[in-house]
Amino acid sequence: MDNREMFEALGIKPEVYDYCEVSLNGLKDRFKEIDEIAEYNQLKVVKAMQDANVSEAHLIGTSGYGYDDIGRDALERVYANIFHTEDALVRSQIICGTHALSLALFANTRPGDEILCPVGKPYDTLEGVIGIRPTAGSLAEYGVSYKQVDLLPGSEFDYEGIRAAIHERTRLVEIQRSKGYATRDTFSPESIGKLIQFIKSIKPDVICMVDNCYGEFVKREEPSDFGADMVVGSLIKNPGGGLAPIGGYIAGTKECVARCAARLTAPGLGKEVGPSLDNNKNFYQGIFMAPTITANAEKAAIFAASVYERLGYACHPTADSERFDIIQAITLGSEEAVVAFCQGIQAAAPVDSFVTPYPDDMPGYDSKVIMAAGAFVQGSSIELSADGPIKPPYNVYFQGGLTWYHAKFGIMMTVEKMYEKGLITLS
Numbered sequence: 001m002d003n004r005e006m007f008e009a010l011g012i013k014p015e016v017y018d019y020c021e022v023s024l025n026g027l028k029d030r031f032k033e034i035d036e037i038a039e040y041n042q043l044k045v046v047k048a049m050q051d052a053n054v055s056e057a058h059l060i061g062t063s064g065y066g067y068d069d070i071g072r073d074a075l076e077r078v079y080a081n082i083f084h085t086e087d088a089l090v091r092s093q094i095i096c097g098t099h100a101l102s103l104a105l106f107a108n109t110r111p112g113d114e115i116l117c118p119v120g121k122p123y124d125t126l127e128g129v130i131g132i133r134p135t136a137g138s139l140a141e142y143g144v145s146y147k148q149v150d151l152l153p154g155s156e157f158d159y160e161g162i163r164a165a166i167h168e169r170t171r172l173v174e175i176q177r178s179k180g181y182a183t184r185d186t187f188s189p190e191s192i193g194k195l196i197q198f199i200k201s202i203k204p205d206v207i208c209m210v211d212n213c214y215g216e217f218v219k220r221e222e223p224s225d226f227g228a229d230m231v232v233g234s235l236i237k238n239p240g241g242g243l244a245p246i247g248g249y250i251a252g253t254k255e256c257v258a259r260c261a262a263r264l265t266a267p268g269l270g271k272e273v274g275p276s277l278d279n280n281k282n283f284y285q286g287i288f289m290a291p292t293i294t295a296n297a298e299k300a301a302i303f304a305a306s307v308y309e310r311l312g313y314a315c316h317p318t319a320d321s322e323r324f325d326i327i328q329a330i331t332l333g334s335e336e337a338v339v340a341f342c343q344g345i346q347a348a349a350p351v352d353s354f355v356t357p358y359p360d361d362m363p364g365y366d367s368k369v370i371m372a373a374g375a376f377v378q379g380s381s382i383e384l385s386a387d388g389p390i391k392p393p394y395n396v397y398f399q400g401g402l403t404w405y406h407a408k409f410g411i412m413m414t415v416e417k418m419y420e421k422g423l424i425t426l427s
């Protein structure tokens with residue numbers, strides 16, 4: 001049996017396979033560039049592990065208070081080395097990306113301070129944290145105010161608007177790298193660096209924090225290489241390498257990280273407590289795998305964009321544009337197409353492939369949402385996954401893929417489902 005027949009045995013019609021292979025043939029140079037960055041980042045991670053003298057003893061965890069957890073402490077040195085920061089907090093007690101971002105915001109602001117978002121509205125879940133949407137326990141309840149400067153057309157920074165928004169109470173600036181569910185572009189680490197430089201030229205002591213979710217290892221540099229005081233993210237996205245079962249990280253200056261540790265545990269205890277439990281081995285192996293897995297996810301995003309552009313759908317980013325995160329948005333234009341796409345991703349999953357996802361109401365969303373994921377770690381979006389709010393323009397957001405071969409199969413399965421439902425023609 002050859003590969004085409006094997007795909008057919010798993011439900012991909014030969015004409016779907018052939019159609020997708022044509023797109024793939026045009027991507028060799030792109031994939032080579034991605035492999036070169038992954039190679040660079042693999043060496044960066046190995047060097048950080050070697051510099052921290054990671055040994056077998058570090059792979060074992062602690063329980064209880066977690067005093068003298070040498071594996072946890074060395075892992076934090078590894079992260080600080082990768083992000084070129086003074087320190088890092090990498091903990092299983094940080095539940096997810098929102099928790100890490102919330103921790104960083106609460107720890108580094110005080111009553112009377114103001115947070116500025118200079119790139120438009122932050123990620124949906126941060127609206128509750130900041131109190132943009134009235135929420136119990138928000139920063140607004142603690143007297144921390146919020147200001148936002150929207151982007152100009154073309155995802156340009158509104159430098160004059162930002163200058164006017166900064167005042168003596170501006171304490172922290174939150175910059176989201178990835179577009180999230182917005183329609184703007186994702187920012188490169190360099191362009192974030194330019195923005196930070198501008199902000200610091202107006203107020204040098206303002207803390208510049210970057211929401212780095214989905215951006216890690218896509219480029220050779222991270223926002224912390226361009227002046228960010230803190231970079232923040234989730235371990236069930238890129239840096240967990242698909243192996244971390246939970247966790248978040250904050251890498252940054254000594255002062256910022258110390259404040260985060262005091263807030264996560266208790267003032268006076270800080271980084272000294274917090275058992276790694278049984279997570280150290282998975283955290284180390286995850287960060288070791290992360291450059292390759294990020295590359296696989298990026299290849300999947302580019303493959304999806306090139307197939308769907310040929311099918312006539314608008315893709316954001318476009319297939320041939322430079323990438324700064326692993327998210328691919330595709331405007332499918334109808335509920336039926338969003339459902340077919342997500343059902344295709346689900347049907348290709350290693351876990352729960354027999355489940356058929358349908359749109360449903362979700363807390364925090366103003367429309368029905370469909371989600372597809374058959375993941376080893378619940379909610380892990382570095383694993384092949386897709387979701388779409390059921391409202392115009394009927395975008396689907398697609399990300400992840402632990403192996404390129406599986407991601408390729410998943411994307412072909414989305415095309416298969418669209419084809420079976422008569423939503424596309426293959427010519």
Ligand SMILES: *Cc1c(COP(=O)(O)O)cnc(C)c1O
Pocket residue numbers: 096097098099101123125176178179180211213214234
């Ligand atoms: C995923 C994500 C977050 C945090 O989400 P969690 O689901 O809490 O991990 C924050 N910002 C961006 C841009 C994200 O993609």
